[in-house]
């Protein structure tokens with residue numbers, strides 16, 4: 285079973301750096317879980333037309349929403 289991802293809001297007077305660190309603490313476990321899910325799907329799906337796959341793509345430097353998901357069937 286995956287670890288539960290808990291969001292803790294930054295303190296009301298947090299600096300921009302503290303807010304960014306808080307966001308990273310939320311996003312990183314989500315991205316790790318997505319990668320686990322991608323690998324699990326690949327393990328359990330047959331390699332043929334109709335299989336469900338999840339692709340995770342990094343678009344480039346400076347993007348705050350990578351990885352981008354692409355579901356394929």
Ligand SMILES: [Zn+2]
Nearest residue numbers: 343347349350
């Ligand atoms: Zn991106």
